[in-house]
Amino acid sequence: MFRYIVRRLLIMPILLIGVTMLIFLMLSMLTPYERASLYVADIPKRQGAIEGIIEKYGLDAPIPVQYWNWMVGRKDPDTGEIVGGVLRGDLGWSKVGKGSVATVIGRRLPATAELALWSAIPLIGLSVWMGIQAAVHHNKLPDQVLRVFAIIGWSIPTFVFGLLVLMIFYARLGWFPPERLSNWAMRLVQSGEFTRYTQMNSIDALLNLRFDVFLDSLKHLVLPVVTLSVVSWAFLLRVTRTSMLDTLREDYMTTARAKGLAEAKVIRRHAVPNALIPVITVGGLTLIGLFNGVVITETVFNYPGMGSFLAEAALALDVVSVLGVTLFSSFVLIFGNLIVDVLYGVVDPRIRLE
């Protein structure tokens, strides 16, 4: 397992650098003027001033030099300070967010994290359990029904589902409103009485022992969580089902039965652990893949997270913001993948004990 992890750790820097290079490649396709907001917040409109900025920040230097500057920062010739640098956490200035990209991400991240966190429960719990049931009752009614649901879920665009669900449960029934909190809860949360530990409303509400706020935040989370998970739920169900079906066909299942074990035990103890091993990888990736879903979900539900920020920025062609968010997300994805890989190596004894 040691070798397995080391190999993955060695590849990571290559991936990380490669991602930054690809992002920078896209960045470099913009004109120096368009890129000026990497370094300055207020881009003056006067012609001469723009040239000054371009020169000042080396935005017309050769590409490799620019890449270096962009990554590690550049000395401002006037002030002598070091400005910029992705590695220093500076992703440029966001037109749309009216702040540094990093700050905006920091501000919007908790909302997205909260959404993703709550989505993980129905996603992983339900879909895996259902996938196992479908496989165990292969080709019988539960299996047919679940397969139909899964394939439809897999075919619905997230935004259509979100809008439909909003239409029924909000516009018509008024049960679950969009956004994060009702007005009264919002005012309370922002007042001095309430400490925002994590910026995630539901968790903070629990930590503040305010169950009314907790319930209110959950009420607002129901629809987005369901919408976000639907497609991934369908996918994970199918993957689990397939893995379980494969496992049930293995020889060691017959051996287990030949020992006289009851069927339920045979499935629980022999089939499920084996079937879940590939599911861990896919499940982890699916969770990480929620990044894609949040963009649409947050937009539909007017949910102020990173996803809706990306959508706003893209629409406004605020490329610096867009690239910043994508860079950040890719890094998270890469680290997430590493964690999933390590988990896989730990869980499968064939890899763990190499």
Added chain:
Amino acid sequence: MALLEVNGLKTQFFTQDGVVKAVDGISFYVNEGETLGIVGESGCGKSVSVLSVMRLIPQPPGKIVGGEVLFDGDNLLEMKDDEIRRVRGNKIAMIFQDPMTSLNPVLTIGRQINEALELHMGMNKEEASKRSAELLEMVGIPEAAMRLNDYPHQFSGGMRQRAMIAMGLACNPRLLIADEPTTALDVTIQAQIVELVKRLRDEIGMAIIWITHDLGVVAGLADRMMVMYAGHAVEEAPVKEVYGNPRHPYTLGLLGSLPRLDEVREDRLTSIEGLPPDLIALPPGCPFEPRCEFAIDKCREVRPELEPVGPRHRIACWVDVTQAERRTPPAAVEAMKAE
């Protein structure tokens, strides 16, 4: 009374292409402490027969559609679920062909052996582990106690099979069914395993059903043997009888194709012309008829049953091969006509 008595067992598989008659009415028996060898080519129904005995046929697509299986007087086919489970792994144990795929890769060997002990002998974890270690020692695995915590992939092929045997013998079964346990192994390891089994048999005194397509192994291990073809039993007799006085055309063909060290051979090894029949579309008569050198018209129309031709020697054939002439098998005749 025989320990195990199978009468008219019929097992079928219902597939998209039709009903496969994997086992079509076989009967055999095994006495206490006796070793029965079952031989036949791939697909002849050997595995399906013994899986049927243990009621391990996956239902769908399979189904045991007829016959009875008497173990110690009780019909296993009529038992309820929990009753048959008390027999499996306990009174009748089974070991399989490929120990790599037959052992669960994510559970330790110790855990897999303990399972049977905890279930049937009511042992707790410590007692079971102790016994498992003894069992592993018994089958010749060194440092048994430590190896209990290892996973199957950490064992070599031969050792895995030994572990399987240990698992099978855990609850002192009266009958051990071995489904081609040495086929997937190296020849030298094969010999070791056979020796091991012989020794254990002598020590414990269990009955064995040993399935193989290797005639050499049967000769060295079994007391009696049954030859199967296309889901039917075609010859059944003590081993020496079969080798010395084979009476079924198929057996003749099998033995004729066996290279022997004690004979000087001048002609080529004979092989049996043709291919085994499609188990979905079995002919009404003897399934071997198209490839048989002794076939007469009756063979095509009426299916022969096992009948005695000597003391404890039964065959399913209309012809007396000791007296009949050899002819070209019907299939070969067809082939020639087609040209």
Added chain:
Amino acid sequence: MKVIKRLLTNPTSLTGIILLAIFIIIAILAPQLAPVPERSRDAYMIPRDGFSSTPAGPSDEHIFGTTEGQYDIYYGVIWGTRTAFRIGVVITLFTTMIGLFVGAISGFYGGWLDEILMRITEIFQAFPFLLAAITLTSVLQTIYGRGEAGPLMFLAKLLALVTFGQSPTAEIDPIQLQILTGMLAIIIFGWMTYARVIRGNILAVKSFDYALAARTIGARDMRILFRHLLPNAVFPVLVIASMNIGSYVLTFAALSFLGLGAQRGYADWGQMISFARNWVPSLADHWYIVVYPGVAIVLFVLAWNLVGDALRDILDPRLTGSRA
């Protein structure tokens, strides 16, 4: 071929095929089903009946209703079928070709070439797909919006040629340009799965004895590649491709929904649904904006998924059953 027969007898794939057939017919008959108004600049721009900003429900004149700005939904759904096919098929074509190319070279030649190509593939895969598509689309739109785009113009023109049949010498129509940027973005981030699968299959097949046997007889590399290795690699790609067409259309619809794909008023299902964004509180009254185009998307994607799913089950060697 046995595969085709099995496709037709399997109920799931049959449903999918029938659905697809219906869509194809609608696409072909679009001009008849929803006639293009006389003074329309582009058949794909949905005609407007006035400029009122309140959507109107289904009526005799507009059987599916109209959106904000009075775009006829029925027209959009019908012509949107053509858009969906175009986009899905073209994207699949290019992604498969790129993936095949990269994967074949990587798998066949191996060595450092393989290592480099695989690292590049992994880097592209490190981006969440939709995010990458959105990112590249916004970048491309900025570039093309400027007017001069240099070498990238070539890509756009190539795409325009294949998708719209537009001559490479002509200027790209701005209406179509936005669509092309979305497609290009999806293509550039959509080929990796094919590359990996092809490479995997070629590696597996390379070690098979029959390729070795062919080599022993002296067959040249290219010949081996085409005669022996590629056919084995092609089937899985077919399966993935058929399942992916749906996902490309979904992704493009998402782009349109966000305002990045097809522009306002274009006959694209995702684009039409984006009109609903302004009307969320009264969505129950304006349900038709979401439901009609939404059902169209779902059925279209479902059809491809059903066919792809069934294809996969049919071509899976384990499920075709080995009689032991």
